[in-house]
Amino acid sequence: MAWVTQTLSSSLGRKVIMSLTGLFLCSFLIIHMAGNLQLFKGDGGRAFNEYTYFMTHNPLIMTISYVLYTSILVHALMAFILTRHNQASRPIKYAYSKPEANSAWASRNMGILGTVLLLFIIIHMRTFWYEMHFGSVPMAEYDGKEYKDLYAVVQVAFGELWYVILYVICMVAIGYHLWHGFQSGFQTLGLRHKKYTPIIEFLGKYFFAIIIPAAFAAMPIYVYLQVHHII
Amino acid sequence: MKITLKVWRQKNINTAGKLVEYQLDNVSEDMSFLEMFDVLNDSLTRKGEEPVAFDHDCREGICGTCSMYINGRPHGPQTGATTCQLHMRSFNDGDTIVVEPWRARSFPVIKDLMVDRLAFDRIIQSGGYVSVNTGSARDANEILIPRTIADEAMDAAACIGCGACVAACKNASAMLFVAAKVSQLAILPQGQAEHKERAERMVAQMDAEGFGACSFTGACSVECPKSISLDHIARLNREYLGAKLTSDNING
Numbered sequence: 001m002a003w004v005t006q007t008l009s010s011s012l013g014r015k016v017i018m019s020l021t022g023l024f025l026c027s028f029l030i031i032h033m034a035g036n037l038q039l040f041k042g043d044g045g046r047a048f049n050e051y052t053y054f055m056t057h058n059p060l061i062m063t064i065s066y067v068l069y070t071s072i073l074v075h076a077l078m079a080f081i082l083t084r085h086n087q088a089s090r091p092i093k094y095a096y097s098k099p100e101a102n103s104a105w106a107s108r109n110m111g112i113l114g115t116v117l118l119l120f121i122i123i124h125m126r127t128f129w130y131e132m133h134f135g136s137v138p139m140a141e142y143d144g145k146e147y148k149d150l151y152a153v154v155q156v157a158f159g160e161l162w163y164v165i166l167y168v169i170c171m172v173a174i175g176y177h178l179w180h181g182f183q184s185g186f187q188t189l190g191l192r193h194k195k196y197t198p199i200i201e202f203l204g205k206y207f208f209a210i211i212i213p214a215a216f217a218a219m220p221i222y223v224y225l226q227v228h229h230i231i
Numbered sequence: 232m233k234i235t236l237k238v239w240r241q242k243n244i245n246t247a248g249k250l251v252e253y254q255l256d257n258v259s260e261d262m263s264f265l266e267m268f269d270v271l272n273d274s275l276t277r278k279g280e281e282p283v284a285f286d287h288d289c290r291e292g293i294c295g296t297c298s299m300y301i302n303g304r305p306h307g308p309q310t311g312a313t314t315c316q317l318h319m320r321s322f323n324d325g326d327t328i329v330v331e332p333w334r335a336r337s338f339p340v341i342k343d344l345m346v347d348r349l350a351f352d353r354i355i356q357s358g359g360y361v362s363v364n365t366g367s368a369r370d371a372n373e374i375l376i377p378r379t380i381a382d383e384a385m386d387a388a389a390c391i392g393c394g395a396c397v398a399a400c401k402n403a404s405a406m407l408f409v410a411a412k413v414s415q416l417a418i419l420p421q422g423q424a425e426h427k428e429r430a431e432r433m434v435a436q437m438d439a440e441g442f443g444a445c446s447f448t449g450a451c452s453v454e455c456p457k458s459i460s461l462d463h464i465a466r467l468n469r470e471y472l473g474a475k476l477t478s479d480n481i482n483g
């Protein structure tokens with residue numbers, strides 16, 4: 001098994017772990033966004049609560065959610081190891097450097113963007129995931145069946161202006177992270193091809209870095225406006 | 232033209248260095264950047280001071296020896312060119328130019344602007360070759376290679392081992408160099424026999440030398456005097472992962 005540990009601890013192997021966990025997180029984003037679009041239904045939260053019930057009771061989804069938690073932890077840990085190693089590779093910095101002449105800001109600041117994302121994930125999970133699993137969530141009843149009313153928790157959280165602003169900022173961070181990260185993840189796996197790379201780049205930039213974060217950012221804004229009877 | 236230079240001066244590998252300022256009042260815009268340094272060194276020698284040590288050899292952009300980090304970029308403001316191909320007309324009268332050595336743990340500064348790039352040689356020694364018996368040259372048409380493949384291998388083979396990719400990279404990663412050296416052989420029939428060991432050994436040596444990992448910022452390719460493409464990095468990843476998954480080498 002020496003070859004496995006040796007491969008995974010090489011610089012390329014570590015990047016493969018980053019890439020696989022990162023791309024898995026990207027696939028999760030699609031599901032997460034599609035589900036949360038229920039918030040826009042304007043049905044007092046019924047569709048959203050039914051969806052959260054499904055997500056917390058379906059055995060397949062519950063298994064995948066553990067893969068997801070592991071991915072976040074491994075991605076963050078590997079990010080830390082790689083960033084430390086990369087910084088150590090240049091112990092003496094340049095007195096004068098112009099990196100903006102040759103590379104994009106997001107590509108050089110994946111660690112900072114990722115740190116923002118990690119803080120966001122912690123806050124986000126404390127507000128919703130923790131409340132859902134371990135907190136006291138009010139109940140709602142649809143057709144004689146009891147549901148945890150996570151929609152009520154969403155309304156309280158997104159009723160706070162500072163919380164909405166925090167969300168929007170973090171969605172900008174994820175946009176930048178994926179603007180570079182999505183296509184980079186494919187390069188790391190060696191997947192580069194004249195026919196497919198332009199499609200991957202297009203998807204990464206427009207779908208993952210713009211449309212998805214914009215849709216996520218619209219949720220707290222919409223709920224805030226609704227809670228405060230602005231719309 | 233009048234130029235103010237801020238040049239990194241460092242006595243040897245064991246001492247700390249610092250930026251020292253020099254004034255040059257009579258620089259011609261037709262001079263190459265290295266000729267401007269010759270003028271500086273001439274005046275320093277006449278004053279009894281030690282001239283600035285810098286690497287150079289061919290002065291025509293083919294050997295890769297000249298290495299200077301000029302105004303925040305390897306080889307200066309031009310792209311697709313080495314320092315010896317940079318001319319003073321790229322600067323303005325009265326400019327201040329900061330000149331530093333390549334900065335990387337794996338490229339220690341020997342003196343002033345000279346760095347030790349033996350790490351690259353050791354990477355080549357670890358697998359950047361094709362083992363064949365030497366003898367009389369074989370007939371060129373004996374091995375058929377499609378034109379596009381030959382061109383791609385030639386593009387990779389254009390790497391002159393200058394180290395600008397390492398100097399430009401925020402991680403001081405040598406991926407573009409290693410990728411070029413793996414690619415130039417991996418896509419040709421002659422390189423097939425050893426392609427797995429080559430990728431495994433060269434990456435292992437690259438890591439052992441202490442270079443950083445690749446973040447795909449693309450800085451290397453932009454600053455590379457031979458404009459080596461990022462395609463080769465993806466190919467190196469493919470070669471390495473493929474080798475690791477399928478080679479007989481179970482000991483890593």
Ligand code: HEM
Pocket residue numbers: 015016018019021022023025026029072075076079080082083110111113114115117118121177180181182184185186188444445446447
């Ligand atoms: C938990 C907090 C996070 C941290 C600390 C973090 C950190 C990083 C860092 C430092 C890199 C760049 C690695 C390099 O330069 O080589 C990276 C790459 C990446 N990240 Fe994250 N990230 C986080 C969250 C996320 C999330 C939530 C996603 C997706 C939804 C994501 C997707 C990616 C992708 C696809 C890559 C590209 C991998 C590659 O270049 O091979 N990351 N991350």
Ligand code: SF4
Pocket residue numbers: 295389390391392393394395396397407408411451454455456457458459
């Ligand atoms: S890849 Fe380009 S920048 Fe790097 S050593 Fe080769 S020629 Fe120099």
Ligand code: FES
Pocket residue numbers: 286287288289290291292293294295296297313314315316
């Ligand atoms: S001196 Fe040979 S490339 Fe510049």
